Amino acid sequence: GNLDVATCNGRYVYETKKDIHPIFPLDRLQSTGVLPGHVWLKQALDSRKFLHVTWLNIYRREFIASHRFHFEPGLRHQDIPWTTEVLLAAERVQYTSEQFYDYYIHSESVSHKPDNDDTLMRSARHYMKILEMLDAINQRYPDKVRDISACRWQIAKEGLGIIHTFDSMKDESKKHIIIKEFFDRGIWRLIWKNARTFRLRWRLGRRYLRIKRYRDAA
Structure with a gap:
């Protein structure tokens, strides 16, 4: 279908390579059919394991442009309001628990300084x-x-x-x-x-x- 947002799961991959695990626990968030965005947002937030991140999503360009969604330059943590508003506005979203993204965590990361x-x-x-x-x-x-x-x-x-x-x-x-x-x-x-x-x-x-x-x- 013509989704506004498609969301996948991913994996945390650590510098040591010893501990690799899903970003969203498989027992807390399962794959969905096509849902209104606010329904998925409620389901995701209620799991208490959801992360507001842009990098696990693919967005339909026309949807983003029609709502004029944008980021404020220099403001950190904007994934939180971005994800919240995008899902409240979206009419068709779908989540798959398939892990298509590896997030590498290492000691030189800016977020770990x-x-x-x-x-x-x-x-x-x-x-x-x-x-x-x-x-x-x-x-x-x-x-x-x-x-x-x-x-x-x-x-x-x-x-x-x-x-x-x-x-x-x-x-x-x-x-x-x-x-x-x-x-x-x-x-x-x-x-x-x-x-x-x-x-x-x-x-x-x-x-x-x-x-x-x-x-x-x-």
Whole structure:
């Protein structure tokens, strides 16, 4: 058929070559027929094993052009909002659990370089923007998102990751700057609003008291 998006599975291949395994566990995501994009998005996110990556997908060019989907230059982690919106907009998608892509993980990879406070601050800012983009996407597709609780869950989950980034920072003054920005931009409010489960709210609440003192510091 004329698919908007075709998605495959892949393999993680490590430098040692000893441990090769599927990117999507075979018992959690099985091959599908042709589905509306939002149906596949719900199924994929509900598995809790889905990754928002562009490189496991083939997109129909006319579909991308008609929606004017694009990436913002210089913004990392855009696979997350890109995949979310593409699937909410797509009418015909199909997933195969066949592994057609090898993702090589090695020690010289950019994503495996050790972080410092400056790279952690940059990462936090990128993720704040990603959460704002996800929230805007949810508002653009209210009828579809209403039945996909994971569209809200992923905002809270990624937000929790931002807070973990703060915990990794060593310079107290830089930590104060980025946490104040986190609250001033309304990111905490956005995360809390989208955390609908007791477990997520409990995890966020525990960390709130720890970061709040940085926001309140003179």
